[in-house]
Amino acid sequence: xxxxxxxxxxxxxxxxxxxxxxxxxxxxxxxxxxxxxxxxxxxxxxxxxxxxxxxxxxxxxxxxxxxxxxxxxxxxxxxxxxxxxxxxxxxxxxxxxxxxxxxxxxxxxxxxxxxxxxxxxxxxxxxxxxxxxxxxxxxxxxxxxxxxxxxxxxxxxxxxxxxxxxxxxxxxxxxxxxxxxxxxxxxxxxxxxxxxxxxxxxxxxxxxxxxxxxxxxxxxxxxxxxxxxxxxxxxxxxxxxxxxxxxxxxxxxxxxxxxxxxxxxxxxxxxxxxxxxxxxxxxxxxxxxxxxxxxxxxxxxxxxxxxxxxxxxxxxxxxxxxxxxxxxxxxxxxxxxxxxxxxxxxxxxxxxxxxxxxxxxxxxxxxxxxxxxxxxxxxxxxxxxxxxxxxxxxxxxxxxxxxxxxxx
Numbered sequence: 001x002x003x004x005x006x007x008x009x010x011x012x013x014x015x016x017x018x019x020x021x022x023x024x025x026x027x028x029x030x031x032x033x034x035x036x037x038x039x040x041x042x043x044x045x046x047x048x049x050x051x052x053x054x055x056x057x058x059x060x061x062x063x064x065x066x067x068x069x070x071x072x073x074x075x076x077x078x079x080x081x082x083x084x085x086x087x088x089x090x091x092x093x094x095x096x097x098x099x100x101x102x103x104x105x106x107x108x109x110x111x112x113x114x115x116x117x118x119x120x121x122x123x124x125x126x127x128x129x130x131x132x133x134x135x136x137x138x139x140x141x142x143x144x145x146x147x148x149x150x151x152x153x154x155x156x157x158x159x160x161x162x163x164x165x166x167x168x169x170x171x172x173x174x175x176x177x178x179x180x181x182x183x184x185x186x187x188x189x190x191x192x193x194x195x196x197x198x199x200x201x202x203x204x205x206x207x208x209x210x211x212x213x214x215x216x217x218x219x220x221x222x223x224x225x226x227x228x229x230x231x232x233x234x235x236x237x238x239x240x241x242x243x244x245x246x247x248x249x250x251x252x253x254x255x256x257x258x259x260x261x262x263x264x265x266x267x268x269x270x271x272x273x274x275x276x277x278x279x280x281x282x283x284x285x286x287x288x289x290x291x292x293x294x295x296x297x298x299x300x301x302x303x304x305x306x307x308x309x310x311x312x313x314x315x316x317x318x319x320x321x322x323x324x325x326x327x328x329x330x331x332x333x334x335x336x337x338x339x340x341x342x343x344x345x346x347x348x349x350x351x352x353x354x355x356x357x358x359x360x361x362x363x364x365x366x367x368x369x370x371x372x373x374x375x376x377x378x379x380x381x382x383x384x385x386x387x388x389x390x391x392x393x394x395x396x397x398x399x400x401x402x403x404x405x406x407x408x
Contacts, residue, residue, distance in 0.1 A: 001146065002405060009397045012308040015139070016132050016393050017119065019048065021112040023128050024121040024292035028095045030162040038094045038158045042075050044096070045156065049077055049135070053142045053390040056080065060175055062158065062166040072158040074168035076177075079138050079404075081151040086408050089153045090400055091185040091360065091371075092131035092391070093160035096123035100397070102213045104384035112277065113336050118387040120297065124390040126381030128186025130157060131310050132349060136397035136405060148404045149338065160188070160360055163321070173366060177403050182333040184371035185403065186361050187396060194399075197335055200252060200327035200354035201362050203293050205285040206320040207300070213313040215277030228268055230311035235262040235281055245299055246291050252330075252354040258287045282320075286356040293324055325362035327354070328370045333408070343400035346376065347394055376399030 026044055029035020046057055058080040061071035065387050075094075081087075099109035099122045107113045109122040141148060157167035164170075169255045171177060178184075188196055211231045216224025243258040263284045268276035287296055297319075304315045328335065330352035339350040355373075364371040376392045 002402060004144060005140045005146065005405070006398050008144060009136050009394055009401065012136050012139070012394070013390060016136060016390065017112070017114060019135065020119050020121075020124055020128055020231040021134050022048065024110055024112045024123055024133070027110055027122070029098060030095055030159060031064065031066035032035070032162045033098050037064065037072050039068045039073055040140055041094050041384055042073040042156065046075055054138060054140055058404060060171060062170040062174075064166050071388035072170075074158055074167060074171055075156040076155075077138065077154040078340070079141060079148060079152040081148045083149060084151045086181045086183065087151045087153060087179065088403060089155055089178075089182055090134040091157060091168070091186050092134060093126045093157050093183055093360070094127075094131070095128065095159055095161050097161050106385055107351065109386075111280045117390050120385055120387045122386055125386055127188050128162070128274050129258075129377065129388040129393055134186060134400055136393070137400035140370075140397070140401050140405060149407050152404045162347075164360055164363065167181040168263055172363055176200045178364070178367070178369050179228060182369055183337075184361070184364055184369055184399070185334075185338065186359060186373045187276065187375040187400075188354070188359060189373040190375035190377045191261060192376065192378055193348050194342055194374070194395075195348045195350050196353045196374075197338055197343075197350050198355050198359070198361070198373035199330055199332075199335060199352045200289060200294065201325040202253060202286040202354065202356045203256070203291065203325060204292050204321050204323040204358045205283075205287060205296060206267050207282065207285070209281055209320045210317070210322055211315050212278040213279075213311070214244070214279045216275050218273035218275055221275055224275045224277065228276045228312055230307055230313045231279040231281050232297060233311065234304060234307045234315065235283070235308065238262070238283060238300065241303060242285075242296065245295065246287060248288055248290060250288050250354065251291075252352065253288065255354070257354075258291065261286045274396040289325060289327060290352065293322055293386050307408065321358070323358055323362055324366070324399055325358075327404070328365055328372055332370050334372055336368045337403055337406050337408070338372060340407040341406070342374075342398045344402055345398045358364060
């Protein structure tokens with residue numbers, strides 16, 4: 001049976017190029033990035049799937065008045081199985097990021113170029129490689145009248161690039177879609193060999209820190225309170241002291257420790273000879289899952305209070321991102337099944353890993369749904385001349401199809 005499925009996928013190059021090309025033509029940019037959302041792209045995908053034999057389609061539209069049609073669409077395609085227990089979900093996202101500086105592109109980023117076994121264009125890898133692979137795997141079953149042992153669901157979510165408020169977060173809050181025994185594969189990260197299966201994430205904490213002092217002339221610092229100086233001291237103390245308090249190591253991650261980095265800084269005064277009374281900077285913190293973020297924030301507040309008292313300023317923070325993530329067990333059945341499928345298709349041994357960056361998998365794990373992030377990717381996402389290898393799209397489709405046919 002798998003040989004028949006693989007043969008279909010091997011003969012699907014024209015189909016995958018067509019789908020990637022048509023998806024790329026329809027920029028699905030968030031309103032936060034100056035776009036109108038995913039509606040046009042999802043409407044095309046919905047009609048394309050139906051025309052190719054995938055009839056069981058449902059939409060779950062999150063309201064967003066800024067977007068075209070006032071919605072951010074989430075689409076589910078279902079391939080019924082012999083059993084509806086222990087369902088397999090493959091979740092990809094339809095939104096993309098802007099192309100950035102156009103002069104760095106060799107071609108129009110919204111028109112796919114096929115060259116040397118690559119598809120080049122914005123979104124062709126992130127996340128249309130995984131999306132297209134999942135569709136090819138499903139078509140290999142549907143077009144040949146093959147019923148999988150268990151129900152398969154392809155989930156195409158909105159808003160992944162800007163935080164998932166209108167995507168998986170909205171679905172979990174407003175729809176009862178998932179069951180405890182469901183397994184979710186997210187083909188939105190990986191490596192060039194496909195040997196890493198992401199099962200855990202560091203807790204994510206982004207802080208915007210405001211300092212209010214007293215502006216004065218540069219020659220009379222005694223008459224003011226230097227907000228920039230206080231902010232610098234706080235940034236250094238957070239960077240240096242938090243790792244001493246949260247000092248564990250976990251070899252699942254790389255780096256294997258928690259990180260606390262000052263990043264963005266906003267402009268304060270426009271001239272050199274004025275001491276600023278206001279200052280704003282940002283921290284990006286990636287914390288090992290064993291540490292609750294409330295404990296991290298307690299330390300931040302303690303250090304902030306000491307700096308405020310020392311420098312005669314007021315300090316406050318706003319959490320721009322605060323996501324804690326449970327882990328999928330490295331020995332969970334989903335990890336084992338995926339590992340076996342990868343070895344069968346690609347001939348490589350996989351290993352579980354944790355990552356520092358956030359994915360939609362965190363939201364699923366936090367409600368008790370096993371999810372993993374996997375793909376055979378060259379990591380060109382968000383870059384000029386983003387590309388996906390045709391052989392990776394085909395190979396990943398075979399891995400997904402193998403999972404779909406797993407007896408469990």
